[in-house]
Amino acid sequence: MSECKDAPLLLTGTLGLYQTSPISLPYFETNPHHPNKLVFVPGLTDTLGVVPYLPQLATxxxxxxxxxxxxxxxxxxxxxxxxxxxxxxQEIAQLIEHLKTRTKNPCTGKLIIMGHSTGCQDVITFLSQDRMLSEQTGDACIHVDGGICQAPVSDRDYFEAYATSQNTQQLQECREKLSNNMPSALLDRSQAKYKPESVHGRGKGNSEAVLNPAFTAYRFASLNDRNGDDDFFSSDFSDDQIREAIMPALSRAPLMFLMGEQDEYMPATINKLQLLKRWSDALSGQRFYTEYILGANHKVDDTKAQHQACQAVLKFIQTLL
Incomplete structure (x- = not known):
């Protein structure tokens, strides 16, 4: 287990709960006294604070x-x-309702949702239908002023480019389970390690559960199969398919897509600039913005690229004034 020697700048703020039922879930907020909020949604295997540009973005x-x-x-x-x-x-909706209705420092200004990687799919999914306030507070919709997608990449594109024979067999297994109405059935994990080896009381911890997690047939197919629920950003979409995937969200709020020049989760065969242009052309006349982040990998580790990404977020915020 490696030590985090080159840790990013610390984030300071407040920690609280945005829901207590059916389970308690926490959130962390910098500068809660500000009237405007940007809700950040991380990608697969991520959690609080792991995306490196967040300290610069917070500033x-x-x-x-x-x-x-x-x-x-x-x-x-x-x-x-x-x-x-x-x-x-649904959990994002609960957080946003909490931010807008809490007694101390509620959101009285703008609210933006920003997703990284699979968090981009969360942004599109959240915005693609009306989200109602809870019964206790009436029937009004939860209003969001904008959505940002950083690294909106296609899991299906990556799967089709790099899948092993075992991965292909897993997808076929998922299709069979789904056709037999077994979406919650788990894929075989009999070869996964049930506990880590210990060397002087140290080791990899429970990282195996994160890096090689249990999968339902539904979620594996959702991520990796054509027309899965996660399939929003695939490079082989026609213009009509792009509009079908993105317009339900774009009809509810303006969107900005940030694509990294060196995103390692996009197959090398995909022309990133051309894909951005195709999205822009298909969604022309809408409140849709793009930015090509020079030198940026998937998580934007490069400090210059972080600066460009954060400035792009700032420009998007200014369009909402």
């Missing part, structure tokens, strides 16, 4: 009276394999 947001809000979801770390985008979206 940029602070300068324009926005707080950065991070939530813990049931699907964080290794939970994604038995979860769904709709489940994520």
């Amino acid at each position: 940029v947001l602070d300068n324009v009276s926005y707080s950065l809000v991070q939530l813990v979801k049931s699907s964080d770390l290794g939970g994604f394999g038995t979860s769904s985008l709709e489940g994520d979206a």
